[in-house]
Amino acid sequence: MKTPSRYIDLTTDYGFKRVFGTDVNKDLLIDFLNELFQGKKVIKDLTYNKNEQQGDTAEQGLVIFDLTCTSEDDSQFIIEVQRSKQNHFKERTIYYGSKLISDQAPKGGVNGWNYAITEVYVIAIMDGFHFSDSKEYLHDICLFNQKTGQKFYDRLAFIYIELLNFNKPETVLESDLDKWLFVLKNMARLDKLPTFLKKPVFQKLFQIAEYSNLNKGEKQMYDVSLKRKWDEYAVREYWETEGMQKGIEKGIEKGIEKGIEKGMQKGIQETQRKNALNMLSLGLSLEIISKSVDLPIDEIKKLCSL
Structure with a gap:
């Protein structure tokens, strides 16, 4: 594995959760969310919730979010990082938001x-694929009246961030939101804290994200998470070039989309299993492996018996 950069990649599973997913660092998430809402909503405090939610039926099993938290006014937030293009991604985020709403209904015939x-707010940070045909990098979505253009209901909202479309260089970053998006996209490429980011919240962020500050176990978890991202990129690149080219040559337009999706999913699943086996060999706990590779503990137990 090649030598890691000075700072961890914030779009990896481990990198994102290390920086934004703990109580000691919640001031970073609060600052990021407040910049994202641009005064439409002000968050003073957050409480982290468990990221596993029971499905509505036994057959549905668990719904696993990257991060979910509640603010001091009981507003709920789901923050997801998505690196691979998926069919029905919009529908999945709508389901996530609807899930938090339906869970508020009293149970037991009250x-x-x-x-x-x-x-309820669903925030999706997308790295490595385009979400829409628009060149915009920020999509703020809520229910509105199509005839008048007025908001109908804004207490269920979706914010989609397309990092591929955020191409502002350092010299034209205007707001702290610009700086946050620049960091999310570019931190792993930086070798020092830029002068334009010398604000306490960013100074803390860079200190936490420095690879040398991780202990041995944390480095192993991050390395696995980073390799998983590289593997996903390699699978996507292959199917978007080789797979698509073969499909074009055969003239099977519909087969291209299905082949790419099926190949990506198969490649990602195989990578998850390989990474889990590697972590098992390191003696890491089932809970840590489950969170790092996004596999249920029961499936990891099956790998133990192979």
Whole structure:
């Protein structure tokens, strides 16, 4: 494996959760979210929730989020990092938001509920693929009246960030949101804290994200997470070039999309299993492996018996 950069990649599973997913670092997530909402909403404090939610039926099993948290006014947030293009990605995020809303309904036949639901926001950070045909990098979505253009309901909202479309160089970064997006996209390429980021929140971010500050176990977890990202990129690059070229030659336009999707999924699943086996050989716990490679503990137990 090649020598890692000075700072960890924030779009890896481990990198994102290390920086944004712990109580001691929640000030970083609060600052990022407040810059994202640009005054439309002000978050003063957050409580992290478990990232596993039970499905509505036994057959549905668990729904696993990257991060989920609740603010001091009971607003709920799901923050997802997505690196590979998926069919029905929009539908998945809508399902996630709807899941948090439906879970607010009283259970056990309680009478008299007035449907006073709290705010729910789904924030998706997309790295490595285009979400839409637009060149915009920030998509702020809520329910609105198509005839008048007025907001109908903004307490269920979706914010999609396309990092591929964020191409601002250092010299034209205007807001702290610009700086956050620049860091999310470019931190792993930097070798020092830039002068334009010398604000306490970014100074703390760079200190936490320095690879040399990780202990041995943390470095192993990050290395596995980084390799997984590289593997996903390699699978995507192969199917977008070799697979697509073969499909074009055969003139099977519909087969291209299905072949790419099936090949990417198969490649990602195989990479997950290989990474889990590697981590098992290092003696890491089932819980840590499950969070790092995004596989259920039961499936990892099956790998133990191979």
